[in-house]
Structures are given as structure tokens and as C-alpha cells.
Amino acid sequence: MDTLYNIGLSFRLAFRNIISSGLRTWLTITTLSLAFVMILFFNSMYTGWEYQGIRDQVNWEFAQGQVIHPDYDKLDPFTIESGHGKYEKDAHLTPVLIRQANIYPDGRMVPILLKGIPADQQIVELPTQLLKESKANIPALIGLGMAQDNNLKVGDTILMRWKDKNGTFDAQNITIAGIFETNVPTIDAGQIWIDLNRMNQLTGLQQEATYLLADAEYNQTTNASWNYQDKEALLKEFYELIELKRGGSSFLYGILMLIALIAIFDSQVFSVFKRQKEIGTYIALGFTKKRVTFLFTLEGTMYAFIATVVGSIIAIPLLSWLHEVGIPMTSNVDQSRKMGITVGEYIYPLLTPELFSKTVFWVVILSAVISYLPVRKIAKMNTVDALKGKK
Amino acid sequence: MSTQKNETNENHIDMNTNNIIEIQNVTKRFPVGETEFTALSNINLKIEKGEFTGLIGPSGSGKTTLLNLIGALDIPSEGEILISGKNVAVKSDAKSALLRNEHIGFIFQSYNLLPVYSIFENVEFPLLLQKKSKAERKEAVMQALEWVGLSDIANKKPSQISGGQAQRVAIARSIVKKPDIVLADEPTANLDSTNAYKIMDILKKLNEELGITFMFSSHDSKVIEYLRRVITLEDGKVKNDETK
Numbered sequence: 001m002d003t004l005y006n007i008g009l010s011f012r013l014a015f016r017n018i019i020s021s022g023l024r025t026w027l028t029i030t031t032l033s034l035a036f037v038m039i040l041f042f043n044s045m046y047t048g049w050e051y052q053g054i055r056d057q058v059n060w061e062f063a064q065g066q067v068i069h070p071d072y073d074k075l076d077p078f079t080i081e082s083g084h085g086k087y088e089k090d091a092h093l094t095p096v097l098i099r100q101a102n103i104y105p106d107g108r109m110v111p112i113l114l115k116g117i118p119a120d121q122q123i124v125e126l127p128t129q130l131l132k133e134s135k136a137n138i139p140a141l142i143g144l145g146m147a148q149d150n151n152l153k154v155g156d157t158i159l160m161r162w163k164d165k166n167g168t169f170d171a172q173n174i175t176i177a178g179i180f181e182t183n184v185p186t187i188d189a190g191q192i193w194i195d196l197n198r199m200n201q202l203t204g205l206q207q208e209a210t211y212l213l214a215d216a217e218y219n220q221t222t223n224a225s226w227n228y229q230d231k232e233a234l235l236k237e238f239y240e241l242i243e244l245k246r247g248g249s250s251f252l253y254g255i256l257m258l259i260a261l262i263a264i265f266d267s268q269v270f271s272v273f274k275r276q277k278e279i280g281t282y283i284a285l286g287f288t289k290k291r292v293t294f295l296f297t298l299e300g301t302m303y304a305f306i307a308t309v310v311g312s313i314i315a316i317p318l319l320s321w322l323h324e325v326g327i328p329m330t331s332n333v334d335q336s337r338k339m340g341i342t343v344g345e346y347i348y349p350l351l352t353p354e355l356f357s358k359t360v361f362w363v364v365i366l367s368a369v370i371s372y373l374p375v376r377k378i379a380k381m382n383t384v385d386a387l388k389g390k391k
Numbered sequence: 392m393s394t395q396k397n398e399t400n401e402n403h404i405d406m407n408t409n410n411i412i413e414i415q416n417v418t419k420r421f422p423v424g425e426t427e428f429t430a431l432s433n434i435n436l437k438i439e440k441g442e443f444t445g446l447i448g449p450s451g452s453g454k455t456t457l458l459n460l461i462g463a464l465d466i467p468s469e470g471e472i473l474i475s476g477k478n479v480a481v482k483s484d485a486k487s488a489l490l491r492n493e494h495i496g497f498i499f500q501s502y503n504l505l506p507v508y509s510i511f512e513n514v515e516f517p518l519l520l521q522k523k524s525k526a527e528r529k530e531a532v533m534q535a536l537e538w539v540g541l542s543d544i545a546n547k548k549p550s551q552i553s554g555g556q557a558q559r560v561a562i563a564r565s566i567v568k569k570p571d572i573v574l575a576d577e578p579t580a581n582l583d584s585t586n587a588y589k590i591m592d593i594l595k596k597l598n599e600e601l602g603i604t605f606m607f608s609s610h611d612s613k614v615i616e617y618l619r620r621v622i623t624l625e626d627g628k629v630k631n632d633e634t635k
């Protein structure tokens with residue numbers, strides 16, 4: 001109780017001392033709040049992106065996990081040829097078969113990945129019911145990116161050529177039954193989706209798949225010789241990419257933070273030097289040196305307290321608003337998607353309580369440490385000399 | 392320096408002894424370069440409760456040094472200083488802080504008010520460290536300001552008042568906690584004679600009516616006029632000790 005009361009007193013005094021000091025204080029506080037807002041802004045943005053990216057990739061591509069044929073490696077297109085095989089049926093698994101093929105839009109030859117997925121699947125958001133509804137010979141789904149790259153629209157038919165299981169080439173027209181819009185470029189660019197049954201007939205690969213999409217109830221008892229990767233494992237690359245970007249942005253606010261911390265350090269050095277008479281007076285009035293040290297440390301830390309309050313008043317409404325309207329990513333979207341990065345047209349920043357409290361914690365702790373370093377000297381100060389105000 | 396018996400019941404002022412301050416064989420040396428300078432040598436003094444005593448002597452004779460030792464702001468190189476029978480030098484930082492906060496008031500030549508705070512808050516300051524309610528504090532502050540005749544400027548800042556007023560604020564701050572001793576180091580040195588007399592009148596009245604023991608250091612004749620006991624220091628030694 002006693003200590004609590006005393007800490008409250010020190011807070012009051014520190015606050016009074018700091019708000020009574022001049023323009024410099026406010027410059028430091030402004031810099032620190034700006035750094036604080038930027039930390040929250042960039043990290044919320046990447047968290048939002050990450051959250052959207054996870055949702056999109058799980059909903060469109062990865063499901064809850066994938067059971068992958070042991071010979072297939074998604075990073076190595078040469079493994080497509082042999083990386084498929086018969087699989088055990090499981091109510092919680094949805095098969096996908098991949099083959100290489102070519103299409104001929106406008107007379108050009110374009111190599112593509114032909115993917116077969118059951119038309120009645122519901123595990124991913126691909127609008128495969130369009131494949132069922134279509135009366136065409138080979139109805140196909142493509143992504144908007146693919147459609148734009150090759151000037152394709154719904155109803156178009158184009159020639160497709162592929163190898164069947166014996167290695168002989170076949171060619172038939174496919175009909176675009178639907179164009180889907182997704183933020184996940186790895187199921188869009190250079191890919192054509194058709195019904196798996198139809199694909200089995202076209203290739204002669206009955207009851208075969210390249211990988212199987214798992215739902216939440218899949219318990220890994222079937223297809224044990226295949227490689228199971230849960231969604232976290234599948235998202236690993238994406239997580240790494242976001243962390244990389246996050247790290248890149250830290251440079252921007254890191255500099256501001258550094259400037260603010262140097263300013264705090266500097267004003268603390270100045271305080272200990274210039275306010276010796278005041279320090280002596282505190283001691284004469286009954287302060288212990290420890291308490292004076294605490295008071296001065298708190299004064300430095302007060303910059304962080306005020307900056308986080310001011311910063312929160314700006315950042316919380318701003319980020320809540322941006323969370324609603326989103327930040328348009330127009331300039332980056334095409335380029336990022338060409339690199340296979342999942343990104344929406346808009347990123348909706350996500351300020352989590354964890355990010356917020358972590359940021360406040362670190363800004364305050366760093367400022368406290370920086371504030372304490374110069375004022376440690378008070379403990380060794382001679383009270384009589386301090387009272388005279390001499391060095 | 393074995394004073395174990397004095398360490399019990401630390402901050403309770405013993406009423407059985409009449410000597411509120413006892414200075415026993417006190418020597419104070421300061422390091423100066425490679426050597427040492429003896430600022431006080433073998434001082435022995437007893438100050439009774441309620442005295443109005445001054446240390447006088449030329450500049451550099453050791454007046455301030457002795458007051459600082461009594462106020463536990465510094466420690467003697469040799470000897471003991473007893474406040475109400477308790478050795479102040481052996482106290483911890485926390486205990487000597489408590490002693491200063493509860494029992495000793497300081498008045499400085501240059502007032503040492505805290506510029507950020509109002510007059511009221513400056514006077515209230517020592518009480519903030521004590522367990523007193525806001526109402527109790529307010530009453531004590533207003534009473535102290537009344538003693539020095541400054542109730543009407545309670546809300547001003549130190550920068551808005553004159554030197555004479557500032558020293559009266561410092562007096563209010565030193566007595567607001569009802570201390571046993573007030574140590575006043577050259578309290579009139581920065582004041583004109585009108586203000587010097589005004590201050591001394593106030594201090595005299597506080598001594599007579601509240602029974603606070605006052606110990607001055609001064610070479611101002613206006614101060615000396617008021618003193619009941621004059622201790623003359625010269626080169627760090629007591630040269631004369633005279634009670635009027």
C-alpha cells in the first residue's frame with residue numbers, strides 16, 4: 001500500500017515535471033508517437049495481409065491439409081509426369097490430379113497445368129458446380145488472371161492437347177464454363193480446372209490423383225504412404241514471406257524510434273547535469289536517492305507513456321477505419337501475383353490486442369531502460385555538491 | 392563507532408534528553424587533489440531544544456559544512472552527531488531521508504523552490520511523503536502560509552514572486568511538517584534589510600510560539616542581533632560560544 005501510494009506520487013511528479021518542460025519534450029513525444037503509430041500501422045497491415053492470405057489459401061488451395069503423392073514435388077514441374085497414383089478412398093479426402101497440357105489461344109502454344117477435381121466437391125471455393133451445369137464436351141474453369149492473359153471469356157472454346165497414360169498425344173476442344181476470381185495466384189496463372197471424372201477418361205488414369213485435399217476430420221489413417229502436410233506446413237512459405245516484409249518495414253519506424261530514444265537519452269543526461277540543485281532539494285526534503293532516481297527514470301519513461309497514449313488516439317481509430325475500407329494495393333497486386341504471392345486488391349489491417357500490448361510494452365521498456373542509464377549517476381551524487389548546483 | 396543502542400526505535404524522538412543536537416569530536420575533511428582539507432576539526436557542541444542559535448564566522452570557516460552534517464546531508468570524517476540521542480551518520484539512506492522528512496527543516500540561501508510547482512504545492516511537498524490525507528495537507532499548508540503571511544499567493548508560481556516572498560515560502564515549507572529542528576544556511580544573504588528583518592521576525596516568532604529549535608549559519612549582523620546564542624567558528628574550530 002505504502003509503495004503503491006509512493007509510485008502514484010512519483011507518477012504525478014514526473015508528469016508535472018515533463019509537461020512543464022519545453023518544446024523539445026513535445027518534439028520527442030511527437031517523434032515517439034509517430035514511431036508508435038508506424039509500428040502499429042505496418043504490423044497491422046502485415047497481420048491483416050497474413051490473415052487474409054491464410055484464409056484465401058485455405059479456402060481456395062490448401063483446405064485443412066494435403067496428402068501428397070510421394071513422387072510429386074510442387075516446386076519441381078518435372079515430377080508431374082510420374083508423381084501420381086492410385087489412392088485409398090476416404091470421405092475426408094478430395095483428390096486432385098495434375099497433368100501437363102498445351103492450349104492454343106490465338107494460334108500461340110501456351111503450356112498449362114491441367115487439374116482435375118471432382119465437380120461436386122465443396123472443400124475449396126472453386127465454383128466446380130459450373131462444370132456440372134455445363135453441357136459442353138469438356139467444360140473448364142479458369143481464373144481471372146489466366147482469362148486476361150489469354151483473352152478468354154466464358155463460352156470460348158479452345159484446342160487443348162495432352163498426353164494420355166500411354167504417352168500418346170490427344171487433342172480436343174475445351175469450353176470455358178466459368179471464370180473465378182481469387183487472390184491466390186497459384187491456382188489461377190497457367191491453370192485449367194476440369195472435372196476429375198472427365199480427366200480420368202481423357203488420360204486413362206482411373207482412380208489416380210497427384211494430391212488429396214483433407215478436411216478437418218481427416219485422421220491420417222488412409223493413404224499413409226503419401227506425404228501428409230497440414231495447412232500450417234503448407235503455409236510456411238507464406239509466413240516466411242510476410243515475416244520478411246515485416247522485417248523490411250521495421251527499418252522505417254526503427255529509425256524514428258532510434259531518434260526518439262536518443263532524444264530521451266539526451267534529455268536525461270541534460271537533466272542530471274542541469275538539475276542538480278533540484279536533486280539536492282528533493283533529498284533535503286526527505287527523498288531517498290533511490291526515489292529521486294526512480295522519479296527521473298519515470299520522467300524519461302513518461303515520454304513513452306504520453307507517446308503511446310497520443311499514438312493510440314491516432315492509431316486505433318485510423319486502423320479501425322482502414323480495417324473497414326481496406327488499403328488499395330493496386331500498384332503491387334499484378335506484380336506480386338505474377339510472383340505467386342497471395343494478395344488481395346485491398347489489404348484490411350488487423351490491429352490485434354496482442355500486437356498493441358506488445359508494442360506498448362516494448363516502447364515503454366526501451367524508453368525506461370534508456371531513461372535509467374543516465375540517471376544512475378544520482379545514486380553516487382554527493383548531496384551537498386548537488387545542492388550547490390556545482391559539477 | 393559502536394552505537395548499536397541508538398539504533399533501536401529509530402525515528403522516535405527521545406523527549407528525555409534536553410539536548411536535541413549533540414556534536415561529539417566532529418572532524419570533517421574534504422579530499423582536495425592528492426591531499427585533504429580539514430574543514431572542521433574536533434567540534435564539540437550541545438544544542439538544547441528550543442534554542443535560537445547561530446554559527447557565525449568568516450566565509451570558509453565551516454558553518455555550512457557543520458549544518459550539512461547536522462542535517463545528515465553529509466557524514467563526518469570522525470566523531471558523532473546525535474539528534475535526540477541518535478547518531479545520524481550511521482543511518483541508511485532511507486532512514487536519514489525519513490529523519491529529514493519528519494524532523495528537520497532546511498532553509499537555503501537561494502530558497503531552492505521547485506519552479507514547476509505552485510507556492511501551495513511547494514509548501515505541500517514534504518507532506519506528500521507522509522501519510523496524510525489531502526484535507527490534512529491543505530490545512531497544514533494554509534496554516535504554514537499564514538505564519539509567513541503569504542496565504543494570498545498560494546496559487547502563484549515561484550517565478551512570479553519576489554526574493555523576500557520566496558524565502559518566506561521556503562520557511563513555510565520548512566515548518567509545514569512541524570519539525571523539531573530548522574537549519575537555516577545564510578537565510579538573509581540574498582535579501583535587502585527590510586526583508587531580512589521580516590524573515591528574522593517570522594523565524595523568532597516560530598521559535599517562541601511553536602518551540603522549534605533553530606540553527607543558523609550567517610555572517611549578517613541583522614541575523615546576529617536576533618540570536619540568543621552565538622557560536623563563532625574560525626578555521627573549522629569553535630572560537631567562541633556565547634549565550635546572551
Ligand SMILES: Nc1ncnc2c1ncn2[C@@H]1O[C@H](COP(=O)(O)OP(=O)(O)O)[C@@H](O)[C@H]1O
Nearest residue numbers: 421422428430449450451452453454455456457
Ligand atoms: N566539497 C568540498 N570539497 C573541498 N573543500 C570544501 C568542500 N566543501 C567545503 N569545502 C571547504 O571547506 C571550508 C568550509 O566551507 P563552508 O562550510 O562552506 O564554509 P562557510 O559556510 O563557513 O563559508 C571552505 O574552505 C571550503 O572551501
Ligand SMILES: [Mg+2]
Nearest residue numbers: 454455456608
Ligand atoms: Mg556557507
